[in-house]
Structures are given as structure tokens and as C-alpha cells.
Amino acid sequence: MDVVQSTTTEITIAKKSFKKIPSVLLGSLVEEPKKRHAVPNHLLESKIYSELERSKVIQAEPAVLHYGGYEVGKHHQQTMKLINISGDVINLHIIPPQTKYFQIKYNKTHRLVPGLSYVVTVDFCPDEWRYYYDCIRIHCQGEDTLVVPVHAYPAVNVVEFPSFINLSDVSVGQ
Secondary structure, X not given: OOOOOOOOOOOOOOOOOOOOOOHHHHHHHOOXXXXXXXXXXXXXXXXXXXXXXXXXXXXXXXXXXXXXXOOOOOOEEEEEEEEEOOOXXXXXXXXXXXXXXXXXXXXXOOOEOOOOEEEEEEEEOOOOOOOEEEEEEEEOOOOOEEEEEEEEEOOOOOOOOOOOOOOOOOOOOO
């Protein structure tokens, strides 16, 4: 019978310190990602949206959305109806606001039957105390378009005014 000799396994640790590879060399090995351009929106670039409140086939209620007296950092919501005022079934394209402060939510399942409406929820979240403006664009069949402006302004939303204000006498220049 043969005797098998056991071999010893030794791990040798290199005592040399590893050299740092210059970043110029690493940069040449890694390709920088290409910046993507925004996808163009044909309806936004080729159509003129100038009709307010109602067009030939669609009506917006309310025609203009106002967010007055908002609080910074809080979400504010309003709803808007898009009503089919024509006699035909229509299909809409709703182009959302272009800024990050306004976002819309809606449920569009089928084409819009005459007399019925889509309910669009407009969410607004400001990050500073200033005036905000954007618009929601609606494209219908053919050249029929509608624009719904959205305004948000820092104003005091108080409806209670004092019935009497006393402004005392003051010398000129004081």
C-alpha cells in the first residue's frame, strides 16, 4: 500500500504595497455615458394652443386654475373637468404641465362620449415662496386645441377683513 504524503499549503503575503493606478489611465478604460436628449413631443411642437375655456368640441371647468395662498413644501390639489360639448365621440390627448411643480392625474379608459367628462386632478407642490405658472394643453381631433393656464401665487388667503381700521395722525415726513 502506498503512503500518500500530505502537502503543506502556505499562503504567502506580499510585503510590497500596491501602487495606485493613475486616474488618467482608468479614465481611458471606461467610456463616459452619452447624455440623452429629451424626446420631442410632436403635438407640443407642431400645434398652437390658444383657445381658452372652450373649443369646438371640448370645454374645461374651471377654465383657469389658481392656487392662491399656498404653503411651501405642502401638496395642494384641485380638480378640473374636461367635458365633451360636441355631438360626436372624441379622443383627447392631454399634455401635462412642463414644470416639476405641477403634476396631473387622470383615468382615460375609452374615447369621450358626448356630454361626459374626464376628471383631471392637478397636484401642486412648491419649494419656495414665489409665483409659479404653467399650463395644461389638450389636443382634440384635427386642429382643435385648448389650453388651461395654471397659476400659483404667494398671497394671503384671508376672507376676514376688519370692519374698522384706525390710522392715527402722523406728522409729514414721519
